[in-house]
Amino acid sequence: MEETWRWFGPKDAVQLPQIRQTGARGIVTSLHDIPYGEVWSIAAIEERKAIIAADASLGLEWRVVESLPIHERIKLNEGDQTALFDNYRTSMRNLAACGVKTICYNFMPVLDWTRTTLAHPLPGGGTALRFDIVEFAAFDCYMLERPGAEAEFSEETLVAARNWAKAASESDKAKLLANIMAGLPGAYDRYDIPGLRRMLDRYRGVTREILRENLARFLREIIPLADELGMRFAIHPDDPPRSLMGLPRIVSGEDDIAFVLGAIDSVANGLTLCSGSLGAGPKNDVPGIARRFAHRIHFAHLRNVAKDPNGSFMEADHLDGDTDMVALVSVLLEEQERRRLSGAANWRIPMRPDHGHELLDDIGKPTHPGYPVIGRLKGLAELRGVMRAVSAAKGWPLS
Structure with a gap:
């Protein structure tokens, strides 16, 4: 190839x-x-x-x-x-x-x-990208506060997500938002929470x-x-x-x-x-x-x-x-x-x-x-x- x-x-x-x-x-x-x-x-x-x-x-x-x-x-x-x-x-x-x-x-x-984490630690000191379902649920349900979001996650995930949100500092939450936005390439706009809500509103009804x-x-x-x-x-x-x-x-x-x-x-x-x-x-x-x-x-x-059984995954070798x-x-x-x-x-x-x-x-x-x-x-x-x-x-x- x-x-x-x-x-x-x-x-x-x-x-x-x-x-x-x-x-x-x-x-x-x-x-x-x-x-x-x-x-x-x-x-x-x-x-x-x-x-x-x-x-x-x-x-x-x-x-x-x-x-x-x-x-x-x-x-x-x-x-x-x-x-x-x-x-x-x-x-x-x-x-x-x-x-x-x-x-x-x-x-x-x-x-x-x-992804929710851009530098998940690896043995020996390297880092990897990771999507953590608990952190994403915390973002979706308790930072973005999207109506109906909780219905899309298991109860076990929601309990862990609520605990994460309660324990997270404002800095933790800001970092999570920045990590989720990092997948947008180049110099395009990143969204803050209000901006992301407005974008999601535009998709309301789009099945x-x-x-x-x-x-x-x-x-x-x-x-x-x-x-x-x-x-x-x-x-x-x-x-x-x-x-x-x-x-x-x-x-x-x-x-x-x-x-x-x-x-x-x-x-x-x-x-x-x-x-x-x-x-x-x-x-x-x-x-x-x-x-x-x-x-x-x-x-x-x-x-x-x-992949993890709960829907999380990490970049592997x-x-x-x-x-x-x-x-x-x-x-x-x-x-x-x-x-x-x-x-x-x-x-x-x-x-x-x-x-x-x-x-x-x-x-x-x-x-x-x-x-x-x-x-x-x-x-x-x-x-x-x-x-x-x-x-x-x-x-x-x-x-």
């Missing part, structure tokens, strides 16, 4: 020469300084490409957009969205004109990935079925153009794959993915196979999901999680956790070999290591949560070993 690396742009604490030292050559990035709904101009795209390619000795290339964000009004089907769709399609045309044709995106309402139809409408608006431009769209699963704060989640498991890919049956309408997001769902067989939808996987995020990573990588490599033999021009599946642990001298550095260098490099090295071993055993080209 093609090894790529997520880079948050010139302000990222991780610089391009460091990325080259990992062995990855493909860059996964986005124009985070451009607000949702505005056009990505050719000039802005070429400027980012030029930064990536400035040192030719590094051999780096922008391979995947993560992401071209979808405005909240499109997710809500709120008001006249004509200009939003026109701008989105213009950005698509501009990206294609600049040779960047794979787009990872998500349709998660309000928040992207959500799972309505959100599904709004996604289908988005696909009907953009996939025909993606086909025309030779682009590949790859939806990212919900993270975590469960309802949060009463908001419906519609890309959480196998049936959801079947709905999305069936909404428009086109190779341009594809999947980002995120093993961590799907792996946090107790019912999800991640290698099985990958096998069923292999022909529509355009991008892969490879990471692992360890890439080859540990609850997902059989060797089996998953084998499925992806088998699909890649099928594409190679079919004569496909771009037969390699781009992948990146995701959500590494904070280790060694990365601890305390101002990297984006989940995106330190050393933890991701460790994961990439482990995954590279799996890919080499599986490819050699099968007689497939090393990739």
Whole structure:
């Protein structure tokens, strides 16, 4: 598979020469300084490409957009969205004109990935991202005070959440809010409690079925153009794959993915196979999901999680956790070999290591949560070993 690396742009604490030292050559990035709904101009795209390619000795290339964000009004089907769709399609045309044709995106309402702890201690002093159901229930029920929230948690969780809320200082509560907001990428607005309540009010009455139809409408608006431009769209699963704060989640498991890919049956309408997001769902067989939808996987995020019975989970080492990573990588490599033999021009599946642990001298550095260098490099090295071993055993080209 093609090894790529997520880079948050010139302000990222991780610089391009460091990325080259990992062995990855493909860059996964986005124009985070451009607000949702505005056009990505050719000039802005070429400027980012030029930064990536400035040192030719590094051999780096922008391979995947993560992401071209979808405005909240499109997710809500709120008001006249004509200009939003026109701008989105213009950005698509501009990206294609600049040779960047794979787009990872998500349709998660309000928040992207959500964790309650950004530095859960590991043996030896490293840290990991963690979603703790008790802390999230305390936030939802006793900080946000969302009507009806208590009905969505077990009594055992609620008792622990009430105890947490009673014992928590204002600083503890502020930190929990900041941690939950940390999944919003780039420079976009974070919500305070009143702001979050206002956003949730906008979603009142938006059911799972309505959100599904709004996604289908988005696909009907953009996939025909993606086909025309030779682009590949790859939806990212919900993270975590469960309802949060009463908001419906519609890309959480196998049936959801079947709905999305069936909404428009086109190779341009594809999947980002995120093993961590799907792996946090107790019912999800991640290698099985990958096998069923292999022909529509355009991008892969490879990471692992360890789940607790109560719904909590933590980022595990890439080859540990609850997902059989060797089996998953084998499925992806088998699909890649099928594409190679079919004569496909771009037969390699781009992948990146995701959500590494904070280790060694990365601890305390101002990297984006989940995106330190050393933890991701460790994961990439482990995954590279799996890919080499599986490819050699099968007689497939090393990739």
